[in-house]
Amino acid sequence: MTTQQVLMGQGAVIVAHPDDECLWASAVFGCKPGTHAICCTIPRKDPERIAWFALACAELGAVPLVVPVVEPAADEPLDHLSLLQLEDMKYDWVVTHNERGEYGHRHHQDVHWYVRDHAPRGARVFAFGYGLPAEGPRITMHVDMDFKLRALRKYNHTSKTDTAPKWQALLSRYPGTDRESLVPVSARPWCRPLDRS
Ligand SMILES: [Zn+2]
Numbered sequence: 001m002t003t004q005q006v007l008m009g010q011g012a013v014i015v016a017h018p019d020d021e022c023l024w025a026s027a028v029f030g031c032k033p034g035t036h037a038i039c040c041t042i043p044r045k046d047p048e049r050i051a052w053f054a055l056a057c058a059e060l061g062a063v064p065l066v067v068p069v070v071e072p073a074a075d076e077p078l079d080h081l082s083l084l085q086l087e088d089m090k091y092d093w094v095v096t097h098n099e100r101g102e103y104g105h106r107h108h109q110d111v112h113w114y115v116r117d118h119a120p121r122g123a124r125v126f127a128f129g130y131g132l133p134a135e136g137p138r139i140t141m142h143v144d145m146d147f148k149l150r151a152l153r154k155y156n157h158t159s160k161t162d163t164a165p166k167w168q169a170l171l172s173r174y175p176g177t178d179r180e181s182l183v184p185v186s187a188r189p190w191c192r193p194l195d196r197s
Contacts (some may be wrong), residue, residue, distance in 0.1 A: 001078070002036040003031045003141045006182070009092030011123075012036035014115050015042060016097065016107040018053035018076070020153050021060065026103065026148035027180045028095055029060035037062040040081060040111055041071035046159040049166070059151035071107065078107050081114040091123045094186070095182060097102060098127035103174060104143035116185055129181030130174075139182040148178075169183075 013025045015037060019035045021029070029035055037057050049068060057064035068078045086094075096115040101108030112127060117177035120127050129138050153194045155166040171177060 001112040003027060003139060003182070006126075006139050007032055007093050007095075007112050010034075010036075010090070011075040011093035011095065012038050012065075012091050013090070014040065014084075014086075014094055014111060014113045016105070018056070019152070019166065020097070020108070021053070021062065022056055022148060022152040022155075022167075022179060023170060023174065024097075024130055025095055026151060027143050028182075029062045029131040029151075030144055030147050030165045031141075033061035035062050038065045038067070038084070040067045040078065040084065040138050041069060043106065044071050044073075045161065046157065046166075048157060052154045052157070055154040056151040059154060073082070073165055075106060078110040078114075079094050080111075080112065084114075084118075086115065086118045087120060089120050091120050093124040093126065094119055095126045095128070098129070098132050098183065102128060102131040104131075116183075117120065125185040127185050129183050130176065130179075132183055139184075140179045141182065142180055143178055143180050144179065145178055147168060 013021055013028055015021050018039050027041050041051055067083055094115055097108035099112050106170045116125060152167040158165055
């Protein structure tokens with residue numbers, strides 16, 4: 001099955017931070033123009049990233065949406081996600097972080113559980129494959145690196161924690177982002193069950 005067949009109808013990619021949309025889901029936008037990109041926080045250390053998010057989305061052909069709340073410290077929970085009111089949105093599918101938070105980021109994990117527990121009724125839920133074990137169902141997507149880098153390079157500032165432009169720092173910090181995949185959340189029985197009553 002192609003990504004286009006799996007992602008039928010209107011959907012959204014829901015991420016914790018600006019730049020996550022480029023790192024883990026560029027191929028979703030590549031094959032589904034008009035997909036919504038929902039960013040759940042404004043960065044604390046480099047809030048200018050929210051402006052680059054809009055520019056990156058323009059490159060990706062995505063519709064940018066931002067939850068206008070400044071992120072807490074990395075070890076504190078995201079407790080504002082209910083502002084998104086995701087249950088009331090009319091999406092056929094949503095794609096988000098996985099339960100490991102790709103590389104263990106607490107805020108990625110918080111977004112995963114929020115989306116998982118509050119997905120619109122009937123929407124199919126997928127998680128980014130990055131950082132998950134290889135076993136189990138997985139939809140491998142074709143990554144057009146030119147397309148991905150055009151969007152990622154919009155994050156061209158050098159933040160206080162990096163010595164290189166953000167996009168370059170991200171690529172070296174997280175090797176393997178030239179591969180992207182989706183994992184159906186329903187196929188991950190070792191995760192706690194949905195609380196959708
Ligand atoms: Zn992130």
